[in-house]
Amino acid sequence: MAEEYEQSSASEFIKDRLYFATVRVKPKNSASTHYFSTDEEFIYESFYADFGPLNLAMLYRYCCKLNKKLKSMISRKKLVHYTSYDQKKRANAAVLIGAYAVIYLKRSPEEAYRTLISGNNAGYMPFRDAAVGECSFNLTVLDCLQGIRKALQHGFLDFESFSAEDYEHYERVENGDMNWIIPGKILAFSSPHPRSKVENGYPLHAPEAYFAYFRQNEVRAVVRLNRKLYEGRRFEDAGFDHHDLFFQDGTTPSDLIVRRFLHVCESSEGAVAVHCKAGLGRTGTLIGCYLMKHFRFTAAEAIAWIRICRPGSIIGPQQNFLEEWQGATSLATLYRSILENNHNSQVICYLSKHCSDEFIDSIASFKSSLIQHDVHLVSYDLI
Numbered sequence: 570m571a572e573e574y575e576q577s578s579a580s581e582f583i584k585d586r587l588y589f590a591t592v593r594v595k596p597k598n599s600a601s602t603h604y605f606s607t608d609e610e611f612i613y614e615s616f617y618a619d620f621g622p623l624n625l626a627m628l629y630r631y632c633c634k635l636n637k638k639l640k641s642m643i644s645r646k647k648l649v650h651y652t653s654y655d656q657k658k659r660a661n662a663a664v665l666i667g668a669y670a671v672i673y674l675k676r677s678p679e680e681a682y683r684t685l686i687s688g689n690n691a692g693y694m695p696f697r698d699a700a701v702g703e704c705s706f707n708l709t710v711l712d713c714l715q716g717i718r719k720a721l722q723h724g725f726l727d728f729e730s731f732s733a734e735d736y737e738h739y740e741r742v743e744n745g746d747m748n749w750i751i752p753g754k755i756l757a758f759s760s761p762h763p764r765s766k767v768e769n770g771y772p773l774h775a776p777e778a779y780f781a782y783f784r785q786n787e788v789r790a791v792v793r794l795n796r797k798l799y800e801g802r803r804f805e806d807a808g809f810d811h812h813d814l815f816f817q818d819g820t821t822p823s824d825l826i827v828r829r830f831l832h833v834c835e836s837s838e839g840a841v842a843v844h845c846k847a848g849l850g851r852t853g854t855l856i857g858c859y860l861m862k863h864f865r866f867t868a869a870e871a872i873a874w875i876r877i878c879r880p881g882s883i884i885g886p887q888q889n890f891l892e893e894w895q896g897a898t899s900l901a902t903l904y905r906s907i908l909e910n911n912h913n914s915q916v917i918c919y920l921s922k923h924c925s926d927e928f929i930d931s932i933a934s935f936k937s938s939l940i941q942h943d944v945h946l947v948s949y950d951l952i
Contacts, residue, residue: 579649580684582670587639588649589666589685591659595651602647605638607631607665608658616699616881620657622664622713622873624740624880625726626733631665632672656694663693664713671718672728678714685710698888699849699881706888708872716866716873723864725751725874740879743772745779746848748879750856754840756788757856757879759848761799776803779842783809789839792830794851810837819850821890822858830855831862853882857891861898868895 579590596604611627613620623631638648652662663685670681686692695707720726739747747758762773776799782788790810793801795818801811812833816822822830834841845851857871866874868891875882883891 578688578690580687580690582666582674582681582684583639585645586647587635588647589663590649590651591654591690592651593654596649601645602649603638604649604651606651606653607634607662608652608655611661611665613657613661613880617701618704619697619699619881621661621696622708622877622880623661624736625731625877626736626740628665628668628877629728629731629733629736632669632728635666635669636673660693660696660710663710667710667714668717671714672721672726678711678718681714682711696876698884700884705885706872706892708869708876712869713873713877716870716877719864719866719870720874739782745774745782747782747842750875750878751860753787755834755856755859756786756840756842757848757852757875757882758842758844760793760795760844760846763799775799777807780807783842787839788842790833790837790841792833792841792843792855794843794845794855798846814855816851818846819885819887821887822851822855827855827858827894831859834859847881849879849881850884850887853879854887854890857883858894861891861895868892 579588581588595606596602598604611623611631613623635648635650650662650666652659667678667681667685670676670684671678674681676684693710695709696713697704697708698706717726736748738744742759745758747756749756758779761776761779763775764773765775765778766773783791788809790812791801791804792812792814794814794816796815797813801813804811810833812829814822814826814829814833816826830843843852843856853872853875857866857868857875860866860871860874861868868888871891872883872888
C-alpha cells in the first residue's frame with residue numbers, strides 16, 4: 570500500500586517506467602520497482618547562502634547514470650528517482666530529472682516542469698545568488714530548464730562531445746579555475762597574478778600559466794574587469810589581445826563598458842577569455858549581456874546557464890541589472906524591427922510582466938519616436 574501511495578503521488582516522466590518522488594522515508598526496492606536517489610551523490614559546494622543549481626558535470630553524470638539504469642533494468646521494472654523533503658536538495662534533484670526530460674525525452678521546459686508539479690507535488694524552492702543577506706532575485710527550477718533548452722538550441726550543450734573530466738579538471742583552482750560558457754567563444758576564469766605561487770594554501774597563477782591552454786583552444790583576446798594585478802602586456806607579448814574594462818567589484822557595468830565588451834567579443838576572430846577577481850560577478854554579468862544580445866536568452870535563462878557552467882556567478886544587483894538590460898535590449902530590437910517592416914502601420918506591443926516601472930515609463934518616449942516614422946503604437950499589454 571505504501572508503494573502504491575508513493576507512485577500515485579509521484580511525477581511520471583515515462584509512462585509505467587520513470588518517476589520522480591519526494592519521500593520522508595527511504596523506500597525499499599521491490600520486484601517491480603527500483604528506487605534511487607542522488608541527494609548524497611551530487612552535492613553543491615556553496616559560497617555563502619547559495620545552494621544550486623548543480624554544475625554541468627553533475628548534470629552530465631546524472632544523465633549518464635539514468636540512461637544506464639533505463640537500458641539495464643528489466644523493461645517492465647519501474648524506476649523512481651526519489652528525493653527528500655529538504656527543500657534545497659529537492660530543488661536540485663528536480664532540475665536534474667527535468668533537464669534529463671528536456672535533453673533526452675525532448676520535452677519542452679514547460680512540459681517537464683508541469684510533470685514535476687503534477688499530482689500532489691508542491692512547488693520548488695527558488696535558487697539564489699552566492700551572497701549573504703536578502704535575495705533580490707529568485708531563479709526558479711523552470712528558469713534553469715529554459716536556460717538548458719536555450720543552450721541546447723544554440724549548440725552550447727552537447728553531451729555527445731562533453732568531457733566531464735576536462736570540466737572538473739579545469740574548474741579546480743590549481744588548474745586555472747576556468748569554465749566555458751559558450752564553448753569555443755567565451756571562457757570565464759579568475760584573475761591571473763604577478764607570479765605563480767601558493768599563498769595561504771591558495772594557488773595563484775601568472776599569465777604565462779594560461780598560454781598553452783589558450784593557444785590550444787584558440788583564445789585570441791583576454792578581458793580584465795578588475796583592478797590590475799598583473800601587467801597586461803604579458804598577454805600581449807605572447808600574441809593575445811588584452812583589454813581593460815574595469816568596474817567596481819559587486820557593481821553593475823556602465824553602458825560604455827557593456828558596449829566595449831560586446832565589441833571585443835564580436836570583433837575577435839577567436840575565443841575571448843574574461844575575468845574579474847574571482848571570475849564570477851562582473852564576469853558573469855557581461856557574458857550574460859552577450860548571451861542576451863546574440864542568442865536571445867532572457868535574463869533568467871542567461872543567469873541559469875552561466876551558473877550551471879560556473880556556479881556562484883552573477884551576484885546581488887547584477888541580477889537585476891540583467892533584467893533591466895533585457896528590457897532595454899528587447900525595446901531596441903522591437904524598435905529596429907518596426908522601423909524596418911512596419912511603416913504606416915499600427916503596432917501592439919507585448920511586454921514582459923517582469924519589466925520594471927522605469928522601463929514601462931520609457932514606452933512614452935518610444936511611442937513618440939515611432940510616430941516620427943509614421944508608425945503608431947496603439948496599445949501595449951503585459952504578458
